Amino acid sequence: MKKTFSKKEAEEKIEEFFKRDNLKVKDTKKIKRLAMSYNLKLEEYKKRFCKKCFADLRGGKVRIGKRFKIVVCGSCGFGNRWGI
Numbered sequence: 001m002k003k004t005f006s007k008k009e010a011e012e013k014i015e016e017f018f019k020r021d022n023l024k025v026k027d028t029k030k031i032k033r034l035a036m037s038y039n040l041k042l043e044e045y046k047k048r049f050c051k052k053c054f055a056d057l058r059g060g061k062v063r064i065g066k067r068f069k070i071v072v073c074g075s076c077g078f079g080n081r082w083g084i
Contacts, residue, residue, distance in 0.1 A: 010038045018045050023056040047071075052078040 017031050028049050055075040063070045068081045
């Protein structure tokens with residue numbers, strides 16, 4: 001049987017997850033799916049994991065250009081870009 005949360009409980013679960021130091025790929029996918037099912041925005045939390053492989057970006061290489069901050073994933077090599 002599927003366990004259901006209220007929207008508030010889902011937000012708390014997401015906040016609790018991102019307080020951890022290391023993020024696992026499998027758990028990151030579950031949390032993203034939870035946020036999508038309750039129409040919650042991850043906003044600043046998106047910058048913690050790779051867009052392509054969902055690995056933790058804390059060990060990635062950072063480059064800063066004129067318009068973008070680029071963090072290259074240590075696992076897959078994908079360049080995650082965010083506007084400055």
